[in-house]
Amino acid sequence: MIQVDRVNKSYGNLHVLRDVSLAVSQGEVVSIVGASGAGKTTLLQIIGTLDKPDSGTVTIDGIDVTRLGDKELAKFRNRHIGFVFQSHNLLPEFTALENVCMPALIGGQSMAEAQKDAEELLRFLNMADRAGHKPSELSGGEQQRVAVARALINRPAVVLADEPSGNLDSAHARELHQLFFQLRDQYHQTFIIVTHNMELAEMSDRKIVIKDGGVETQV
Numbered sequence: 001m002i003q004v005d006r007v008n009k010s011y012g013n014l015h016v017l018r019d020v021s022l023a024v025s026q027g028e029v030v031s032i033v034g035a036s037g038a039g040k041t042t043l044l045q046i047i048g049t050l051d052k053p054d055s056g057t058v059t060i061d062g063i064d065v066t067r068l069g070d071k072e073l074a075k076f077r078n079r080h081i082g083f084v085f086q087s088h089n090l091l092p093e094f095t096a097l098e099n100v101c102m103p104a105l106i107g108g109q110s111m112a113e114a115q116k117d118a119e120e121l122l123r124f125l126n127m128a129d130r131a132g133h134k135p136s137e138l139s140g141g142e143q144q145r146v147a148v149a150r151a152l153i154n155r156p157a158v159v160l161a162d163e164p165s166g167n168l169d170s171a172h173a174r175e176l177h178q179l180f181f182q183l184r185d186q187y188h189q190t191f192i193i194v195t196h197n198m199e200l201a202e203m204s205d206r207k208i209v210i211k212d213g214g215v216e217t218q219v
């Protein structure tokens with residue numbers, strides 16, 4: 001499903017990733033943990049095609065994404081990868097439903113199709129009654145559920161989450177963690193989650209520990 005092979009990445013004199021290799025199977029929920037500055041987010045961004053490695057390859061569903069041009073990458077990202085960030089990144093002027101629809105509309109779906117899919121996801125996430133509300137009218141946990149729905153709207157094969165529960169209290173964080181497994185079972189997606197939350201890390205199918213830019217352990 002996902003194969004990372006000997007990936008290196010530097011910013012100036014700072015060597016952030018050193019010969020990182022790992023494999024993730026379809027339908028796995030994998031957590032990436034490690035100290036701040038270990039290279040976790042950089043690795044996630046490279047897997048998600050938001051950044052390119054200096055050397056090494058990343059293969060997703062048999063496609064070496066490190067060989068794709070910018071336009072091809074944008075199209076691939078829209079169709080195959082969903083992102084969930086700590087800060088939600090919802091557009092404040094749009095409703096929950098409209099925010100969820102955005103990636104589908106960018107991908108070429110009609111408004112009717114996008115709205116139908118968005119409504120289905122919001123129902124699954126118990127957010128149907130909040131579909132017409134703007135982000136400022138939603139709690140942190142509700143905003144994160146909208147962000148998750150937006151990540152899923154194009155039925156991506158891979159969902160990448162960067163500290164998704166970082167801004168949530170413990171109850172909502174636990175709820176979000178359980179939701180990822182429900183989504184995996186419902187939609188068969190692969191989840192890679194960067195987290196400092198060890199409860200989530202231990203719940204995952206597998207935990208990858210990054211230390212000093214390299215893979216220390218994969219349990």
